[in-house]
Amino acid sequence: MNAPVQGRHKDRNFFEKTVMLDGSSFTGCAFARCTMIYSGGEIPSLSGCRFDECAWQFGGEAANTIAFLSGMYRGGFDRMIESTFHEIRRGAMVSQDQGTAPESDASAGTARFLKPLRIFRVPKQEQNP
Incomplete structure (x- = not known):
């Protein structure tokens, strides 16, 4: 299995990668069939990037926030x-x-x-x- 992509990247192409967004910076990058994961850490920077057939997932604190908001919505x-x-x-x-x-x-x-x-x-x- 390939190591997840994280960190600072510029003008790169990513294909079928797992991308850890927390604290990362991507400028002018292209993502194809990647899994983009945000876990509620430092806000990522995505500027001028292209996303084709990517899946977006929320883990950790970000997933907790979504679950909390969902519960509030259903709770009145x-x-x-x-x-x-x-x-x-x-x-x-x-x-x-x-x-x-x-x-x-x-x-x-x-x-x-x-x-x-x-x-x-x-x-x-x-x-x-």
Whole structure:
């Protein structure tokens, strides 16, 4: 089995690789039939990359966060989760500093997003008819 890809890479092509995204940086890379894994660690940088037939997986803390949000959605906080996804679609405004952030009002179904956080940019894929 090949070792997972991780670290800093520029202008490289990856085929059928396991790519550990946590803390990694990829610029101008192409990924084909790769498994992309994010486990909730340091936010990766993906700039100008292309993804063809890649699978995306979430492990560790990232998987825990998704499970938590899913449970909240099923547990009556669907408005808050939908609001959170709406903010993500708009550019993900989140609080970086817990000490200065106002508390969210979960009972009202709102989440507070304060500071812009740009995770990564991926160019839009062309759709084949």
